[in-house]
Amino acid sequence: MYLDNSATTQVSQEVFEEMKPFFIQEYGNPSTLYKLGRESKKALELARQRVADSINAKPEEIIFTSGGSESDNLAIKGIASKLFKKGKHIITTEIEHPAVKNTLKFLESFGFEVTYLPVYENGIIKVEDVEDAITDETILISIMHGNNEIGTIQPVEEIGKIAREKGIKFHIDAVQTFGKIEVDVEKLNVDLLALSSHKINGPKGVGALYIRKGTRVESLIHGGGQERGIRGGTENIPGIVGFGKACELASTQLEAHKEKLASIRNELAEKVLATIPKAYVNGDQEHRLPNLVNFRFSAIEGESLILLLDAQGYQASTGSACSSNSLEASPVLTALGLDPVDVHGSLRISLSPESDKFDIDNFVDVLANAVARLREMSPLWNQEIDYDGVMCKKGNDSCKRC
Structure with missing residues (x-):
C-alpha cells in the first residue's frame, strides 16, 4: 500500500490516455504554423483553460513550467528582480518548502532582507505577525498554503487582504493544497500561485504559475518568446496535456x-x-x-x-x-x-x-x-x-x- 502521496502520485488512467497521442501522432511544435503544430497549439491552450478554470483564473494568467519548484523560483526571483528598486524586504515563514526557502537564501546573498516568521506549536502563523513584519521596503510576502510535512493550512486569505491593502505582492505555494481543498485565486487575494502536476495524479516535470493580470515578473529562462515571453523553451505538450486533464478531474471530484x-x-x-x-x-x-x-x-x-x-x-x-x-x-x-x-x-x-x-x-x-x-x-x-x-x-x- 502506497502511503506517500504528498511525495508524488500515480498518473491516473484518464490522464495517461489523454497524453498518449502527443508522444507519437500529435508531436508538432506548437510554435509552428502548419497543421501538426496547430493541433499541438490547440491542445496547449485547452490545457491552459483547464488549469485556469480549476483555480478561478483567466487562461492568459497561467504560465506553464517544469513543476512547483520552478514556479516558486519564477514567482520569487521574478518579483525581486522587477521590484528591487522599490524595496528589498520579503516576508515568509520558518516552515516553507525548500523551493521557497532556498530561493530566498539565494536572494539574501544579493542584499535582500528576509523575515522568517515563526509558527506556533500548532504549525500555524499569526496574521498579526505578518502585519507587524511589514516595512516600507517590503515588496513580497510568500506563504505556503498547506504544509507538505504536517498538512497545516495557513490563513492565506486574511494575509492576502493585508498584502493587497498595503500594495505588496503576495505569492502562495499551493502545490499540496490544490486538488485536496478549494484553491480560488480571487478568494485568496493572491498575485502569484504555484501548482504542480505530479501531486494530483498528473505526470512529473510539469507545473504552472498563476500570475495575476497586471503583475509583472522578470523571466528566468529567456528564449523564443513562449509563454508570453515569461518562460522560454518549447513547451512539454504531452505533460501539459496530462496536467490539464488532471486539473479537470481534480476539480470535478474535489x-x-x-x-x-x-x-x-x-x-x-x-x-x-x-x-x-x-x-x-x-x-x-x-x-x-x-x-x-x-x-x-x-x-x-x-x-x-x-x-x-x-x-x-x-x-x-x-x-x-x-x-x-x-x-x-x-x-x-x-x-x-x-x-x-x-x-x-x-x-x-x-x-x-x-x-x-x-x-x-x-x-x-x-x-x-x-x-x-x-x-x-x-x-x-x-x-x-x-x-x-x-x-x-x-x-x-x-x-x-x-
Missing part, C-alpha cells in the same frame, strides 16, 4: 475526495493514538489537509521505522521527499518547538482517493509491532521508562520536559 480522505485520515489517527503508547499527531488538528497526518513516536528513529514498514509492504515517509536524504532534524517539526530526538521519530502518512482500499486495522497492527520492536532496541525508551514514560536529560525537576 468535494467527494475531500470528505472520503478526511474520514480515512481521522480513523487512522484515532486508532494509532489509541493503540501505540507515546504516539502524537504533529500540527493543528482542525486546520489541516484532509489527506495527510504526521505522527511522532517517542524514542524511535524514523528512518528505521520506514524500512520496517516497507518490508511489510507499506510505503510512507518521515517528512518531505525533497529532503529525505538529509540526516538533519526536520526544520518544519523543529519549528514547532519539538525536541530534536522526538523530531527524528516522525512518520508522515499521505493518502490518495485510492486509499479507500486501505486496511487500517492491519496497518496499525504492523505499525505498532514495528514501533515496539524499535523501542526494545532503544536506550532512549529504557530511559523514558525509568522516568515514568518521560525522557529526562538531567533526571531532575530542572528538565523542561518534566
Whole structure:
C-alpha cells in the first residue's frame, strides 16, 4: 500500500490516455504554423483553460513550467528582480518548502532582507505577525498554503487582504493544497500561485504559475518568446496535456475526495493514538489537509521505522521527499518547538482517493509491532521508562520536559 502521496502520485488512467497521442501522432511544435503544430497549439491552450478554470483564473494568467519548484523560483526571483528598486524586504515563514526557502537564501546573498516568521506549536502563523513584519521596503510576502510535512493550512486569505491593502505582492505555494481543498485565486487575494502536476495524479516535470493580470515578473529562462515571453523553451505538450486533464478531474471530484480522505485520515489517527503508547499527531488538528497526518513516536528513529514498514509492504515517509536524504532534524517539526530526538521519530502518512482500499486495522497492527520492536532496541525508551514514560536529560525537576 502506497502511503506517500504528498511525495508524488500515480498518473491516473484518464490522464495517461489523454497524453498518449502527443508522444507519437500529435508531436508538432506548437510554435509552428502548419497543421501538426496547430493541433499541438490547440491542445496547449485547452490545457491552459483547464488549469485556469480549476483555480478561478483567466487562461492568459497561467504560465506553464517544469513543476512547483520552478514556479516558486519564477514567482520569487521574478518579483525581486522587477521590484528591487522599490524595496528589498520579503516576508515568509520558518516552515516553507525548500523551493521557497532556498530561493530566498539565494536572494539574501544579493542584499535582500528576509523575515522568517515563526509558527506556533500548532504549525500555524499569526496574521498579526505578518502585519507587524511589514516595512516600507517590503515588496513580497510568500506563504505556503498547506504544509507538505504536517498538512497545516495557513490563513492565506486574511494575509492576502493585508498584502493587497498595503500594495505588496503576495505569492502562495499551493502545490499540496490544490486538488485536496478549494484553491480560488480571487478568494485568496493572491498575485502569484504555484501548482504542480505530479501531486494530483498528473505526470512529473510539469507545473504552472498563476500570475495575476497586471503583475509583472522578470523571466528566468529567456528564449523564443513562449509563454508570453515569461518562460522560454518549447513547451512539454504531452505533460501539459496530462496536467490539464488532471486539473479537470481534480476539480470535478474535489468535494467527494475531500470528505472520503478526511474520514480515512481521522480513523487512522484515532486508532494509532489509541493503540501505540507515546504516539502524537504533529500540527493543528482542525486546520489541516484532509489527506495527510504526521505522527511522532517517542524514542524511535524514523528512518528505521520506514524500512520496517516497507518490508511489510507499506510505503510512507518521515517528512518531505525533497529532503529525505538529509540526516538533519526536520526544520518544519523543529519549528514547532519539538525536541530534536522526538523530531527524528516522525512518520508522515499521505493518502490518495485510492486509499479507500486501505486496511487500517492491519496497518496499525504492523505499525505498532514495528514501533515496539524499535523501542526494545532503544536506550532512549529504557530511559523514558525509568522516568515514568518521560525522557529526562538531567533526571531532575530542572528538565523542561518534566
